[in-house]
Amino acid sequence: MEESIFKKFPVPDVIMADSVNVDNSVLQVNGHFHTPYSFSAFSEIRQAFDMAEREKVEVLGINDFYTMDGYREFSEWAEIYKIFPLYNIEFMALQKDLQRKGIRVNDPNNPGRTYFSGKGLKYPVTLSGSVLERLQNVQKGSNSQTREMLGKLNDFLKELKVDISFSFDEVKNKYARNLLRERHIAKALREKITEVFSEEEDQKSFYFKLFSGKAVNSSMKDEVGLENEIRSNLLKSGGKAFVAEDDQAFLSLEQVIEIIIKAGGIPCYPVLLDNSKGEYTDYESDFDQLYKNLISKKIYSLELIPGRNHPEILEKFVNFFNKKGFVITFGTEHNTPRLDPVTVLDGNKKQLSDEMKKISYEGACVIAAHQYLVSKGEKGYLKKNGRARVEERNYYINLGNIVIKHFIAEG
Numbered sequence: 001m002e003e004s005i006f007k008k009f010p011v012p013d014v015i016m017a018d019s020v021n022v023d024n025s026v027l028q029v030n031g032h033f034h035t036p037y038s039f040s041a042f043s044e045i046r047q048a049f050d051m052a053e054r055e056k057v058e059v060l061g062i063n064d065f066y067t068m069d070g071y072r073e074f075s076e077w078a079e080i081y082k083i084f085p086l087y088n089i090e091f092m093a094l095q096k097d098l099q100r101k102g103i104r105v106n107d108p109n110n111p112g113r114t115y116f117s118g119k120g121l122k123y124p125v126t127l128s129g130s131v132l133e134r135l136q137n138v139q140k141g142s143n144s145q146t147r148e149m150l151g152k153l154n155d156f157l158k159e160l161k162v163d164i165s166f167s168f169d170e171v172k173n174k175y176a177r178n179l180l181r182e183r184h185i186a187k188a189l190r191e192k193i194t195e196v197f198s199e200e201e202d203q204k205s206f207y208f209k210l211f212s213g214k215a216v217n218s219s220m221k222d223e224v225g226l227e228n229e230i231r232s233n234l235l236k237s238g239g240k241a242f243v244a245e246d247d248q249a250f251l252s253l254e255q256v257i258e259i260i261i262k263a264g265g266i267p268c269y270p271v272l273l274d275n276s277k278g279e280y281t282d283y284e285s286d287f288d289q290l291y292k293n294l295i296s297k298k299i300y301s302l303e304l305i306p307g308r309n310h311p312e313i314l315e316k317f318v319n320f321f322n323k324k325g326f327v328i329t330f331g332t333e334h335n336t337p338r339l340d341p342v343t344v345l346d347g348n349k350k351q352l353s354d355e356m357k358k359i360s361y362e363g364a365c366v367i368a369a370h371q372y373l374v375s376k377g378e379k380g381y382l383k384k385n386g387r388a389r390v391e392e393r394n395y396y397i398n399l400g401n402i403v404i405k406h407f408i409a410e411g
Contacts, residue, residue, distance in 0.1 A: 063266070253297070
C-alpha cells in the first residue's frame with residue numbers, strides 16, 4: 001500500500017521546535033531527472049540512487065513526462081538510501097496565442113510549445129474527474145503517436161527489404177514502463193540493427209540505406225550517437241517515420257497548471273536560457289518581461305538544467321529571479337541515452353558556485369516544506385487563489401531544511 005513518507009513525521013509545531021538542533025549546511029540537489037517510466041539514461045530507478053550516494057547528492061527529484069507511475073518505487077528507494085525525494089512531473093503544453101504570433105517559449109523549434117513542470121506533488125497522488133481524464137488522455141495521445149511512428153517505420157523497413165519489424169506491444173514491454181517514447185524506438189532499432197548485421201561494415205551500409213543515402217557519422221560502438229542519428233534522420237520532421245504531434249491534442253498551459261495544483265503541486269516554468277551560441281528564445285530574452293509574464297500566470301517557481309548554459313549567464317539569470325522571490329531548482333534531466341553524473345554541473349562541466357548551490361538547496365527546501373505541510377493537511381506554498389506565499393519564503397526554506405535533514409537522519 002502506498003503511503004506518505006511523512007506519515008511518521010511530527011506535526012509542524014513539534015518539528016519546528018527541534019530546529020535548534022538542525023544545522024544549516026547546504027546539501028547537493030538534483031531536482032529534475034527522468035526515469036524509465038518515461039525515458040531515461042538510467043536502466044532502473046535504483047541506479048540514480050546508487051550514483052547519488054557515491055556523488056553525495058542528498059536530494060533527488062523525479063520528473064517524468066506525463067506520469068507519476070514511478071513515485072512508489074522512487075519512494076521506496078528514497079527510504080532505503082535516506083535520500084530525500086521530491087515528487088515532480090513534466091508536461092508539454094501549447095500556448096496558442098504565442099503560437100499564432102510565432103513566439104518561441106522554451107522549445108527553440110516550435111512556437112507556442114511550452115515544457116512545464118509541477119513540483120512537490122502530494123504523494124500518494126489522488127486525481128479524479130475531468131482532471132484525471134485529461135492526464136489519461138495526454139498519456140494515450142503520446143502512445144498513439146509512437147504507435148503510428150512504428151507503423152511508418154515498419155513500412156519503410158519493408159521497402160528496404162530487410163527482415164526487421166516491430167509491434168507496439170513488443171517495444172513497449174521491452175523498453176518502456178507505461179509511456180513509449182520516440183527515444184525508445186531509436187534504441188529498439190539500433191539494437192535490432194546490431195543483432196541482424198554482425199559486421200560493422202554491413203551495419204554502416206544499412207544505415208546508409210536507412211538514412212536515404214546519407215552516411216552515418218557515429219561509430220558503430222557509439223550507442224548514444226547512433227540513436228540520436230536515428231531520431232534526427234527517421235523520427236524527426238522530414239524523416240520516413242515522422243509523425244507530427246496533433247496540436248489539438250495538446251493541453252493548454254492553464255489546463256496543465258490545473259492538473260498540477262489539483263495533484264497538490266507547485267507550477268514551475270522550465271527555463272531553456274542560452275544555447276551554445278548565447279542565443280535565447282523570444283519568450284526568455286528579456287528577463288524583466290519574462291518575470292511579468294510568469295507573475296501574470298501565477299508562476300513563482302523556475303527550474304534550469306545548468307549543464308546546457310554558460311555559467312555567467314546562468315548566474316545572472318538566477319540571481320535576478322532569486323531576488324524577485326522565485327523558488328529555483330536545478331537538475332540534469334537524464335532524458336537521453338547518455339549516462340552523465342547525477343551531480344548538477346555547469347555548462348563547462350564544472351561544479352556550480354557556492355551561491356548557486358545555496359539557491360538550489362533553498363528551492364528544494366521550499367518544495368520539501370510544501371510536500372510535508374500538504375501531507376499533514378496544512379497550507380502549502382500556494383494560497384487558495386493560486387499565488388505563492390513569496391513573503392513567507394524564508395519560513396518555508398527553514399522548515400524544508402528541517403524536514404529534509406529529519407528524513408535523512410531518521411526517516
